[in-house]
Amino acid sequence: MYCIVGAGIWGATIAERIASVLNEKVLVIDQRDHVGGNSASFLDEQTGIECHRYGSHIFHTSIAEVWDYLRRFCDFTTYRHKVLTTYAGKVYTMPINLETINSFYGKNLHPYEVKGFLAEEIARAGITSPNNLEEQAISLVGRPLYEAFIKGYTEKQWECDPKQLPASIIQRLPLRFNYNTDYFNDRWQGLPKDGYFTLFKNILHHPNITLRLNTTFETVRAELPTDVRIIYTGMPDQLFHYKYGELEWRSLRFEWETKAVQDYQGTTVMNYSDATVPYTRIHEFKHYHPEREQPFLCEKTVICREYPQAYDRTQIPCYPVNNERNTGLYALYAREAEQQGILLGGRLGAYRYWDMDKAVDNALHTFQKDIMRH
Numbered sequence: 001m002y003c004i005v006g007a008g009i010w011g012a013t014i015a016e017r018i019a020s021v022l023n024e025k026v027l028v029i030d031q032r033d034h035v036g037g038n039s040a041s042f043l044d045e046q047t048g049i050e051c052h053r054y055g056s057h058i059f060h061t062s063i064a065e066v067w068d069y070l071r072r073f074c075d076f077t078t079y080r081h082k083v084l085t086t087y088a089g090k091v092y093t094m095p096i097n098l099e100t101i102n103s104f105y106g107k108n109l110h111p112y113e114v115k116g117f118l119a120e121e122i123a124r125a126g127i128t129s130p131n132n133l134e135e136q137a138i139s140l141v142g143r144p145l146y147e148a149f150i151k152g153y154t155e156k157q158w159e160c161d162p163k164q165l166p167a168s169i170i171q172r173l174p175l176r177f178n179y180n181t182d183y184f185n186d187r188w189q190g191l192p193k194d195g196y197f198t199l200f201k202n203i204l205h206h207p208n209i210t211l212r213l214n215t216t217f218e219t220v221r222a223e224l225p226t227d228v229r230i231i232y233t234g235m236p237d238q239l240f241h242y243k244y245g246e247l248e249w250r251s252l253r254f255e256w257e258t259k260a261v262q263d264y265q266g267t268t269v270m271n272y273s274d275a276t277v278p279y280t281r282i283h284e285f286k287h288y289h290p291e292r293e294q295p296f297l298c299e300k301t302v303i304c305r306e307y308p309q310a311y312d313r314t315q316i317p318c319y320p321v322n323n324e325r326n327t328g329l330y331a332l333y334a335r336e337a338e339q340q341g342i343l344l345g346g347r348l349g350a351y352r353y354w355d356m357d358k359a360v361d362n363a364l365h366t367f368q369k370d371i372m373r374h
């Protein structure tokens with residue numbers, strides 16, 4: 001028997017594999033009252049709009065195995081994610097592309113001219129080998145664009161100097177010298193046609209899987225058979241009662257509002273890059289499903305302002321803070337888990353800044369490597 005702690009996308013995937021491929025019993029528990037972890041959504045009662053509980057989650061991947069796997073449980077829409085950003089009262093396209101650069105500088109550069117134009121800005125900064133997020137961003141776009149679109153947003157998101165953050169965070173975003181406005185480069189993108197709740201329900205719908213919500217690991221631990229294999233997708237420091245110290249996380253606070261207008265901002269996500277605006281973005285969920293005519297045309301809309309905040313034990317952990325201190329600390333917890341035969345996984349358990357597809361990919365490979373061959 002297996003006990004999986006956490007019904008997020010990683011936990012659900014590995015539960016499904018064990019139940020279907022190994023034909024073993026799996027108990028999936030989650031301390032929340034819903035499945036899906038931070039990718040969960042709900043239907044707003046008043047408007048019928050599907051809202052993402054913990055901020056926008058768009059499925060996107062270039063991994064064929066992951067795309068094929070998830071499409072066994074749901075169809076996806078053809079939605080491709082586009083983001084706009086507001087800076088100093090004006091709206092620009094994000095990630096930075098030719099439109100952003102031309103609007104910002106009041107120019108009409110062609111794709112073949114823009115690199116040369118930015119090269120002068122980049123050279124002015126004099127960075128030879130970028131070692132952190134700020135240097136990486138400036139060496140790609142120059143200081144003025146960095147200060148307008150990246151610095152303030154990043155400071156709000158991580159509440160620290162971008163010089164103290166790894167360059168890898170900014171490499172999540174493409175930089176384009178054309179008018180392509182896609183937020184992600186991935187070949188396959190979309191939203192579960194019948195909602196994230198249906199996707200998760202279908203993944204976990206198997207006679208070998210028992211699901212218990214509103215249940216913490218501590219409460220079931222004593223009842224588990226001695227030969228149970230524990231797979232834990234929560235915070236590793238909490239699992240071991242913080243014995244080596246606390247891992248750092250970033251959290252988010254969401255401020256929900258229903259507006260009495262058909263369309264509030266004309267798009268799914270509007271970022272706010274000014275440091276003076278306290279939130280990083282506003283989500284307007286109806287725009288994810290223009291094909292759902294009833295909620296889409298309704299004279300009301302649900303919006304949600306996203307405020308990054310420091311994590312404490314009363315908050316939801318959203319992002320790991322992958323710096324040297326935390327990487328070292330995580331290694332101690334990972335060793336402890338291994339010694340106790342507990343498998344750690346998922347964004348929290350692996351302490352990795354994964355998108356949904358990377359979590360599914362990792363779950364599929366972990367199943368092959370650590371469970372099938374165990």
Ligand code: UDP
Binds near residue numbers: 085149153170173
């Ligand atoms: N970022 C930025 N300006 C933006 C959007 C993103 O500077 O308008 C930077 C910021 O440092 C952020 C990183 O890019 O932490 C990754 O953004 P992404 O949208 O991938 O973050 P997520 O959706 O995971 O919160």
